[in-house]
Amino acid sequence: MSLSRRRFITIAAGSLLTANSAFSTTLPGARWQGIALGAHADLRLTGLPAVEAERLLNTARAEIERLEQIFSLYRTDSDLARLNATGVLHHPQADMVELLTLVSVIHSASGGLFDPSVQPLWMAYARARGTPDREAIAAARATLGWSRIRVSLDRIQLAPGGSLTLNGIAQGFITDKIVKLLVANGLEAGLVSVGEIAAVGGSPSGGDWPVGLADSEDAQPDATVYLRDKAVATSSPTGTMFGAGQAGHILNPVTGLPAISAWRRVSIIHPSAAIADGLSTAGVMLDSAALRDLALQFPGASVRAVDQSGHELIA
Numbered sequence: 001m002s003l004s005r006r007r008f009i010t011i012a013a014g015s016l017l018t019a020n021s022a023f024s025t026t027l028p029g030a031r032w033q034g035i036a037l038g039a040h041a042d043l044r045l046t047g048l049p050a051v052e053a054e055r056l057l058n059t060a061r062a063e064i065e066r067l068e069q070i071f072s073l074y075r076t077d078s079d080l081a082r083l084n085a086t087g088v089l090h091h092p093q094a095d096m097v098e099l100l101t102l103v104s105v106i107h108s109a110s111g112g113l114f115d116p117s118v119q120p121l122w123m124a125y126a127r128a129r130g131t132p133d134r135e136a137i138a139a140a141r142a143t144l145g146w147s148r149i150r151v152s153l154d155r156i157q158l159a160p161g162g163s164l165t166l167n168g169i170a171q172g173f174i175t176d177k178i179v180k181l182l183v184a185n186g187l188e189a190g191l192v193s194v195g196e197i198a199a200v201g202g203s204p205s206g207g208d209w210p211v212g213l214a215d216s217e218d219a220q221p222d223a224t225v226y227l228r229d230k231a232v233a234t235s236s237p238t239g240t241m242f243g244a245g246q247a248g249h250i251l252n253p254v255t256g257l258p259a260i261s262a263w264r265r266v267s268i269i270h271p272s273a274a275i276a277d278g279l280s281t282a283g284v285m286l287d288s289a290a291l292r293d294l295a296l297q298f299p300g301a302s303v304r305a306v307d308q309s310g311h312e313l314i315a
Contacts, residue, residue: 029190064194144159291303
């Protein structure tokens with residue numbers, strides 16, 4: 001059984017570039033849409049000649065491919081897949097070490113709720129279509145624990161029987177890397193979405209980039225945030241369900257059970273898409289006070305969350 005961890009943000013920036021004119025020599029910009037880490041990817045570049053924008057898009061696409069080869073759960077030959085298969089990764093790439101170091105920071109800040117070592121538990125739920133028995137849950141939980149993972153420049157070592165999922169942060173991390181690459185190559189304005197959304201500079205209208213928030217990919221946005229040189233990530237506890245039951249895809253590593261959440265969705269805004277991604281994942285398991293406290297640990301972070309009754313928290 002294969003499930004993709006769907007992300008729930010709808011872009012509401014408007015139709016900046018049409019498909020037929022994206023690479024015209026007269027239009028100042030370009031756009032590419034595709035798939036990255038099992039999620040929709042959308043790169044929109046403005047303020048550059050079309051030929052230059054197309055060159056930058058090709059550079060970005062090559063970088064996405066490189067990073068997918070490190071972090072993808074969907075490629076059997078990725079670095080992450082090899083780590084999960086063998087329990088050890090010798091001479092890991094610098095990007096892997098950087099991301100796992102950030103994971104440790106968010107794991108600590110969230111009181112252990114953000115824990116990518118939850119993958120064996122996730123697989124137990126996926127195999128049982130959301131209803132694993134107690135023995136399966138207990139066996140999976142015996143392999144969990146971020147503190148049991150050893151990360152160094154020379155080697156990454158998992159606990160016996162352990163495996164990782166980086167789907168709760170890798171999309172944001174890759175988004176950050178693409179933004180950095182594009183800006184270094186001359187991008188002054190654009191909207192980047194590689195599973196999470198980051199805005200560079202201002203929108204073509206002269207204001208900040210409007211980004212709509214919704215509970216599902218197919219729903220109409222019911223709120224809008226305005227971004228300039230910041231990113232937004234959204235998590236929904238029931239965004240993806242295991243089978244036809246009530247088990248959502250975000251699992252509590254402490255209890256071994258699907259997250260029981262007061263929130264319909266949690267959105268985090270931060271200059272780093274990776275930090276926003278990780279905080280939103282942990283945030284759905286927190287009450288309003290703890291969610292505020294989590295955001296306060298990361299300067300520049302803000303919260304837009306909607307509870308099950310439709311009431312909004314802005315902090």
